[in-house]
Amino acid sequence: MATSEAVRNHIKPGIVGRPNIVLPPLSDFTASKPTRLLTKIHGKWYDLTKFEKRHPGGPVALGLARGRDATVMFESHHPFTNRKILDAILMKYEIDASDSKHLQTLEQLHGVPEHSFEWPSAFGEALKFQVKEYFEGESKRRNISLREATKASPSRWVEIAILAVLFLSTFHGFFRGDWRFLLLFPLTAWLLGVNIFHDATHFAFSDNWRWNALIPYAFPYFSSPFSWYHQHNIGHHSYPNVSDRDPDVLHHYWMKREHRDVKWLPIHKNQSTWWFMLFWWSVSVEFGLTTMQDLWMLQTNLYNEVVPMMAISGSRRLRHILGRVLTIGIIHAWPFFVVETWGKAFAFSLIPYLFFSVLFMMNTQINHLLPHTTHAADADWYKHQVITAQDFGVGSKFCHLFSGGLNYQVIHHLFPTVNHCHLPQLQPIVARLCEKYDVGYTTARGYVHAIQLHHQHSSRLATKIEHAD
Numbered sequence: 001m002a003t004s005e006a007v008r009n010h011i012k013p014g015i016v017g018r019p020n021i022v023l024p025p026l027s028d029f030t031a032s033k034p035t036r037l038l039t040k041i042h043g044k045w046y047d048l049t050k051f052e053k054r055h056p057g058g059p060v061a062l063g064l065a066r067g068r069d070a071t072v073m074f075e076s077h078h079p080f081t082n083r084k085i086l087d088a089i090l091m092k093y094e095i096d097a098s099d100s101k102h103l104q105t106l107e108q109l110h111g112v113p114e115h116s117f118e119w120p121s122a123f124g125e126a127l128k129f130q131v132k133e134y135f136e137g138e139s140k141r142r143n144i145s146l147r148e149a150t151k152a153s154p155s156r157w158v159e160i161a162i163l164a165v166l167f168l169s170t171f172h173g174f175f176r177g178d179w180r181f182l183l184l185f186p187l188t189a190w191l192l193g194v195n196i197f198h199d200a201t202h203f204a205f206s207d208n209w210r211w212n213a214l215i216p217y218a219f220p221y222f223s224s225p226f227s228w229y230h231q232h233n234i235g236h237h238s239y240p241n242v243s244d245r246d247p248d249v250l251h252h253y254w255m256k257r258e259h260r261d262v263k264w265l266p267i268h269k270n271q272s273t274w275w276f277m278l279f280w281w282s283v284s285v286e287f288g289l290t291t292m293q294d295l296w297m298l299q300t301n302l303y304n305e306v307v308p309m310m311a312i313s314g315s316r317r318l319r320h321i322l323g324r325v326l327t328i329g330i331i332h333a334w335p336f337f338v339v340e341t342w343g344k345a346f347a348f349s350l351i352p353y354l355f356f357s358v359l360f361m362m363n364t365q366i367n368h369l370l371p372h373t374t375h376a377a378d379a380d381w382y383k384h385q386v387i388t389a390q391d392f393g394v395g396s397k398f399c400h401l402f403s404g405g406l407n408y409q410v411i412h413h414l415f416p417t418v419n420h421c422h423l424p425q426l427q428p429i430v431a432r433l434c435e436k437y438d439v440g441y442t443t444a445r446g447y448v449h450a451i452q453l454h455h456q457h458s459s460r461l462a463t464k465i466e467h468a469d
């Protein structure tokens with residue numbers, strides 16, 4: 001499917017301006033029931049069909065690579081695996097060049113522009129070496145495998161259990177329509193959710209892939225895991241702030257402008273005001289992530305026009321839609337059957353989700369969308385991750401818990417498969433190496449400082465004039 005007119009009209013030509021392409025016949029990975037798991041890594045094609053069940057990270061993780069150029073995901077998901085072992089596995093499944101020359105990636109089929117980084121990277125190798133050294137020490141100390149040492153620690157599981165009990169303890173009051181729980185319920189939902197959902201979808205919760213696959217579905221007060229994998233893992237993490245590859249800079253660009261490559265519209269003037277920010281933050285999860293973005297992806301087979309959707313069968317598509325309708329329906333409909341007045345029913349139907357949305361946005365928008373990170377770029381993927389993100393509240397236990405470790409955004413982007421409970425220990429290693437390699441690692445003092453910087457970013461892009469960064 002070619003890029004829609006909408007994006008071509010709203011993003012400057014030359015940046016996204018993709019040619020109209022004619023699709024070749026459906027290949028193995030675009031068929032509704034794909035039979036083979038073909039992927040492209042560092043310019044070579046591999047048939048990993050027979051490896052799917054043996055992949056230590058599980059089939060869900062490997063499935064993200066199906067039909068794509070998965071170079072970045074391959075590199076970022078195996079930072080500590082012995083390179084010789086990785087190469088030996090790949091070699092076993094490599095498709096002969098003469099057989100693969102007719103193959104096209106999903107990105108090529110959809111007309112999504114190519115974007116590649118330079119590998120290997122001296123900075124990246126130094127980072128991986130030192131962080132691996134840290135986890136080798138941990139694995140010896142705790143007498144577990146290195147892989148297990150990078151996932152949730154026992155004390156992390158205890159924290160999660162406490163957060164789960166806290167969340168469950170609000171159920172009775174909330175579903176009885178007790179006003180005291182109107183905000184307490186979404187607050188505890190946020191605390192539990194942000195501390196498990198994000199890690200699990202990064203395969204960072206447990207070394208048992210089943211936990212990672214299951215946990216996101218046990219937490220429906222949020223985006224569907226299926227669309228989240230597309231937006232976050234495949235799109236955003238591989239290409240942060242790359243205007244034609246990162247879906248996070250293209251959310252509802254007809255209303256909010258997050259990147260200078262998005263064409264300015266008069267409506268964007270509003271985004272310099274604080275009231276707009278509050279409005280935007282309160283509706284984004286409900287009307288954006290969980291509804292509009294999802295529907296738009298199902299309709300166009302692209303997430304935000306830049307991430308091709310993986311092929312799924314008709315029944316899986318139907319189950320996805322039913323799951324979404326049921327989840328959103330229950331969240332909003334139950335108060336009308338329980339509480340005594342219409343006004344109160346509306347309050348319990350809407351306010352918790354709007355509040356949850358604000359919590360989500362105040363923790364996610366302040367990490368990449370800042371004056372100095374939005375338009376930063378580097379050909380070295382590791383350097384690119386550092387300069388397009390910012391940490392905040394380093395050393396603060398409150399920021400760590402309340403953001404579910406998102407406050408160590410730079411460290412998380414460098415090592416997405418590491419559970420966020422380890423990120424404070426890795427931060428000094430990363431900061432030291434950034435200094436040594438002259439890479440611009442930045443931190444904000446805390447929430448207030450980071451929110452101010454994000455507001456500056458929004459205000460700059462509210463004007464037609466482009467500011468040089």
Ligand SMILES: [Zn+2]
Nearest residue numbers: 202232412416
């Ligand atoms: Zn992430």
